[in-house]
Structure formats: structure tokens, C-alpha cells
Amino acid sequence: MLHGMTTTRYEAPGTVADALSVMAAHPGAMILAGGTDLLVQYQAGLRTPSAFIDVKRIPELMAIEADASGVTIGAAVAAADICAHPVIRAWWPGLVDGVQLIGSTQIQGRGSLGGNLCNGSPAADATGALIASGAVAHIAAPSGVRTVPVEQFVLAPGKTALAPGELLVSVRLPKPAAHTADAYQRLIPRTEMDIAVASVAVSITLDPSGLCTAARVVIGAVAPTPLLVPEAGAALAGTTLDAAALERAALAASAAARPIDDKRGTVAYRTTVVGVLTKRVAAIALSRAKER
């Protein structure tokens, strides 16, 4: 309708297998989950799919399944469902920190975890916490299912590890080890509805004495993709997250940042702020881990 001569189809397969068949039949199709990015881009003429493949009728893509070893979140599950889920709230408060920042109430009701990932934004608010907690993407292809660690899923702005014809089905989060907790914060110049100038997600594991045994630090909006910074995690491991350790982690995060100058912030500002956020977010993750 909007694009004159071309007719964009609407398909709503009920299974992953049917979705893959429809994708194979319509190579120019795009996956429609919450539509909060795709339909905006479509109406602006930036995307011209031959078909919308609505994946919200596929049970696996709409389910949150918790078991003893972790949780599997369907790719089309809306932000509001993730933030309301008792097991996710209990085990990954840092993921909830990030997901609840995605847009307004109206957007929360539609925007999906898979969409946030597949959009491939360096500033995606869910992606950092997924990487910090060691999440794995489950991808369906005509040849079978494959898994990709989330830190390897986003390759460049707007570019992901999905090959043509492949569908992101779900994201699996392994249950946190004992005394492990995560946290996420972003900097924006207002209180609501903006895109991160810089962001940090941290997951901390403590031993019973309170010594940090492992840490994963992920920085966002300061590089072409969300970036796992092993040097920052290493600066925290083996410490009690004392001021000196936090300072070393902050320096490592700033050193790993490769930001751009744009209207949201300069290279210098982003580089500094990502270090400040690293200290703050690590301290929040620490206090949460101590309560476990």
C-alpha cells in the first residue's frame, strides 16, 4: 500500500518449520516481532520487505521457560513480559534493569528481546546484560539448530550473525552460580525514553568470603557493537571490588571503548563516562551478589 506497485504480503506461521519455509519462499521478507523498529522503518521507506513474517503465533518464540539450570526466553517475548517474570526478576535483575528502559509503556508491550538483539544497535539496552550473564542465542536454520554466544551475535551496527533464511528462536540464560548477580545502567541526558550515550552491564561472582572470583563487564554505545571487556573483568577478579580494583576496571573499560562523536556525546565524554558507569554498575552488582 505504502510502496505503490509492490505488494507486501503478511504471513503468520504457527511453527518454526513453517516460518523457515515461508522465509525460504520469500527471500525479501522480514521478521515481524513487536514491530516497534520495523514498522517505523517501513513507513519511512527505509525497509521494503516483500513480506512481513509475524512470528508471534509460534509458541517457542512467545514462551518464557524456566527450569533448574536456567531460563529460555522466546525471541518475540515482549519487554513487559520479561520485566514481570518472577524468575527473571530474581535471577537477572540486571537484565530487567536494561529491558525496562526500552521505550514507553506502549513500546514495552510490543518490543521484543529478539528484536532488540536483531536490530543490532550498539546501544541496545538488553544486549549488554545478556552478554554479562553468558546468554546464548538459539538459531533455527533449514539445516538444523545452532547456538551462538550473544557476544558473537551482533557483528556491526545493524548486522548480526544470522545468515539469510535463519531465525532467532530464543535466548538461553544459564542459572547464575552461587553469590552471582548482575546490574545494568546507561547514561542519558533525561529520565525516560532516550538512547544510551554510554552503558555498562556487569555480572559478579563472589566466593563465600566475599572475594570476587569472576566478573564480566560489557560496555555499550561506545563501540560498533556491545563489547565484552575481559580486561575489566580481570581487574575485578581476585579483589573485594575495593576502590583501586574499581578504578582499574574503569580504566580498562575506557581503554576498550572506541566511540564515535555524534549528537549524543563526544568521543572524550563517552570514553570517560563508560569508566564512571563501570565503577557504579560493578558496585550495584556487588551489593546484589552479597545478598545471595
Next chain:
Amino acid sequence: MKLHIDTTLNQEPAEFLCAPDETLLSALRNELGLTGTKEGCGTGDCGACSVLLDGRVVASCLVLAAEVQGRAVTTIEGIASGTTLHPLQTAFLKEAALQCGVCTPGFIVAAKALLDVNLDPTEEQVRYWLAGNLCRCTGYDKIVRAVLDAAANMRSTRA
């Protein structure tokens, strides 16, 4: 080619035809004649097109009409019970929580979604919940007050 959609609209069975890429907002206004739902931005930023989809508030400009097959949609036209206004509508009138009125249907639909899950929200909760609804004339104080009044009113009626 048009698609034939069966849905539940304002608690009644409904059917309509739509283009595969037509938004729910367009179908409501142009196919179904329900013009209470407004188009502000068309990009999900302003909340004027808010409707309830299976009870959850969404921007109907960012929903394809075809997606509501077999689902339940509530628009501003379905908020009152017959000729009896919803307490939110009464409160918006009483507080004069509107001026030009274009944002009002979206505010009322979004506020109803809040009161459906939380009949005793704090002012802060109301403000965050309605942060995706923009008003360009009245400002937000009267709107927030109207929502809090309606909630208080509904609590006292239920007690």
C-alpha cells in the same frame, strides 16, 4: 489483495478487510469508522493512537491490522459502558484535563490499562506509565490529577 480479519472489537465480534501492510490505526479509522483513536506521530512516540490489544496498551500505528486476527482490541469507543462514562472520562471532564483533545483518547486508554493492573498508583507511577503519551497544550498536571482522582473514586466505589 485485501485480507479478511475476524477479531473482537470493544467486546463485540467484528470483521474487516485490510491491506497486508495496513496499520491497525488505519483500519480502525478508515475501515471501521472508529475515529476516536488519533494519529499523532505515526512512529510510536506520542501515544495518541493507544489502544488495548488483549488488555495491554499498544501504539496502534505500530501494529499491523492483520495481527489482530483472533485477538481482542479495545479503543476509546469501548471504554464507557453504554451511556455511562468510565470514571477516567468523568475525571478528565471534572479536572478539565484536556484542551484540544487530540491526545485525550490515548491518555484515557493508557490510564485504563494502568488502573486495570494497579488501582492505587502513586503519582510517580502514573507519570512513568504515561510517559509515552504526549500532550502539547494542557500540560500533564491536570491529566495526572484526573487519573489519581479516577483511581481514588474507583477504589471507594469498590470498597
